[in-house]
Amino acid sequence: MSDPGGFGPLTADEREVIGPYRIAGRMGAGGMGVVYAGTAPDGGRVAVKVIHPGLAADPDFHARFVREVDMLSRVRGRCTVSVLAADTAAMPPWLATEYVPGPTLNAFVRGDGPLTYERLTDFGVDIAEALTDIHRAGVVHRDLKPGNVILSASGAKVLDFGIARALDESGLTGTGGLIGTPGWISPEQYRGEQADAAADVFAWGALMTYAATGQPPFGTGPPEVLAYRVMSADPDVSGVPAPLRALVRAALAKDRAARPAAHEILARMAAIRAGAADPGGGGKRMTVPLWPVAAAATAVVVAGVVIAVSSSGVLGALVPPNRSSGSADAAEQTSESSGETPSDTPEPSDTPEPSDTPERTPDDTSEPTPTRAEKTPEDSETPTPSRASRRPPIPCATASAVLSYLKRMNQGSLPDDARVTGKRCSGRWVAARIDSPSVGGVKLIATQDTGGFTGGEYGSNVCSVTDQPSLLRSAPATIRGWLCPNGFS
Numbered sequence: 039m040s041d042p043g044g045f046g047p048l049t050a051d052e053r054e055v056i057g058p059y060r061i062a063g064r065m066g067a068g069g070m071g072v073v074y075a076g077t078a079p080d081g082g083r084v085a086v087k088v089i090h091p092g093l094a095a096d097p098d099f100h101a102r103f104v105r106e107v108d109m110l111s112r113v114r115g116r117c118t119v120s121v122l123a124a125d126t127a128a129m130p131p132w133l134a135t136e137y138v139p140g141p142t143l144n145a146f147v148r149g150d151g152p153l154t155y156e157r158l159t160d161f162g163v164d165i166a167e168a169l170t171d172i173h174r175a176g177v178v179h180r181d182l183k184p185g186n187v188i189l190s191a192s193g194a195k196v197l198d199f200g201i202a203r204a205l206d207e208s209g210l211t212g213t214g215g216l217i218g219t220p221g222w223i224s225p226e227q228y229r230g231e232q233a234d235a236a237a238d239v240f241a242w243g244a245l246m247t248y249a250a251t252g253q254p255p256f257g258t259g260p261p262e263v264l265a266y267r268v269m270s271a272d273p274d275v276s277g278v279p280a281p282l283r284a285l286v287r288a289a290l291a292k293d294r295a296a297r298p299a300a301h302e303i304l305a306r307m308a309a310i311r312a313g314a315a316d317p318g319g320g321g322k323r324m325t326v327p328l329w330p331v332a333a334a335a336t337a338v339v340v341a342g343v344v345i346a347v348s349s350s351g352v353l354g355a356l357v358p359p360n361r362s363s364g365s366a367d368a369a370e371q372t373s374e375s376s377g378e379t380p381s382d383t384p385e386p387s388d389t390p391e392p393s394d395t396p397e398r399t400p401d402d403t404s405e406p407t408p409t410r411a412e413k414t415p416e417d418s419e420t421p422t423p424s425r426a427s428r429r430p431p432i433p434c435a436t437a438s439a440v441l442s443y444l445k446r447m448n449q450g451s452l453p454d455d456a457r458v459t460g461k462r463c464s465g466r467w468v469a470a471r472i473d474s475p476s477v478g479g480v481k482l483i484a485t486q487d488t489g490g491f492t493g494g495e496y497g498s499n500v501c502s503v504t505d506q507p508s509l510l511r512s513a514p515a516t517i518r519g520w521l522c523p524n525g526f527s
Contacts, residue, residue, distance in 0.1 A: 047063055058078065058079055062074075062076060070090070070093070070099070071089040073086070075137065076134065089130045095129075100131065103131050110133070112175040112176070115168060116164075118195060119196075138195050143185075143188075144183075147248065152251055161189075161246075161249055163304065164195070165242055166242060169182075169235075169242060178234060180227075182196065182238055183245070184249075220264045221244075222241055223268070224294065225294075235299065237294070240290060244290065246286045247274070247275055247286060247290075250277055251277035253274070274498055276499045281315075434463035441457075443491045456474040457474075458471070464514050464516055466485045466486055466487060467517045470482040471521075480496050481496060481501070483510045493509065500521070500522070501527070
């Protein structure tokens with residue numbers, strides 16, 4: 039059959055007329071059915087979605103389609119498609135929506151690369167507006183991804199509510215069913231919790247990262263690898279333009295309660311697009327996943343510990359007060375390794391920190407040190423040192439100790455293939471590069487004493503100006519330069 043509209047041709051058993059619409063060709067197919075390009079009696083173009091014949095007789099699928107029609111009918115907005123007509127009693131049932139010409143975000147990025155800054159800000163506003171309208175209608179999309187967004191001449195539009203769930207309805211997927219696309223769904227969905235509006239906000243952050251960089255925030259890989267990254271690893275937002283980065287990072291927070299609502303994103307994006315500073319980006323929102331706030335507060339007050347949290351919101355360490363990361367060390371030592379075997383060879387080029395200079399004792403300041411001629415016999419018999427004894431050098435943490443500490447900071451979880459690929463120590467400071475072929479790499483900055491690690495932070499974007507951990511800012515230049523040889527950007 040001919041394809042005058044540039045769409046895929048129809049097969050011999052496909053109808054040329056569905057309801058009042060004449061079908062011109064296939065636009066695509068999905069999990070629920072086939073989408074056709076059609077023409078209305080007035081000449082307007084429409085998209086007609088028809089359930090697969092094999093599923094049309096299934097009561098569960100039919101109920102799901104009826105629910106989709108109802109939800110789409112409740113959503114109205116500039117950045118969402120409009121329902122024109124439907125026949126849920128037909129066999130097979132069908133749904134007609136406005137036709138939106140243009141490539142999907144996925145097709146555009148693959149063909150033309152990431153969006154320009156101006157177009158990216160427009161995109162962020164459009165998707166936030168669509169989610170605001172969707173959530174206002176009591177609907178959750180639940181599968182927002184690059185293939186479900188069209189870049190039309192009038193702006194971005196959100197498509198495909200085929201697996202959306204109304205907030206006031208129960209799902210039809212059964213207990214334990216995971217609906218959504220790996221890498222684009224939220225941590226709570228992976229945990230089996232019910233998706234709410236915050237799950238769509240998480241997807242907004244992922245879409246913005248992909249649109250800005252051409253890469254998903256958690257990379258690519260098998261579903262189980264993506265699940266681990268989404269639940270445990272920092273998103274890579276280093277390529278997102280600086281004015282948008284804080285908002286995108288907030289949307290990708292592991293804790294759904296820490297994510298802004300869609301209408302808040304819309305307001306902040308509109309301000310950024312207008313040239314103003316992000317009204318909500320004045321400070322970083324710190325969250326501690328899997329660590330209840332009340333419990334953390336109790337730990338600080340009752341147990342007397344300090345919770346160090348990385349800029350990415352990951353629990354860093356519990357530091358007893360008598361093991362402050364600011365304690366002075368008497369000597370400085372460096373070691374570097376390209377694998378898992380540390381080297382403890384000191385590097386004399388490293389400059390000791392000011393805090394490493396031995397301090398005078400109270401005896402030094404209370405009275406002058408007597409000269410050799412002034413010393414009494416008692417002085418000779420029982421000499422008293424005029425300076426504090428220098429403590430022994432702190433040995434460089436081993437690779438296994440680094441991995442063990444990182445596992446503690448990551449809530450007891452660490453990929454089986456994680457290994458230390460590089461390490462440098464300088465007195466109480468430890469820097470390390472950890473790589474996992476299955477998950478990706480992170481960098482660690484930490485402090486130690488003779489009893490072990492006293493504090494630390496880690497992440498995949500520690501060399502970013504906005505993501506740089508506070509601990510790294512106070513580290514010696516040799517440690518900073520080794521961990522971030524290309525500087526901070």
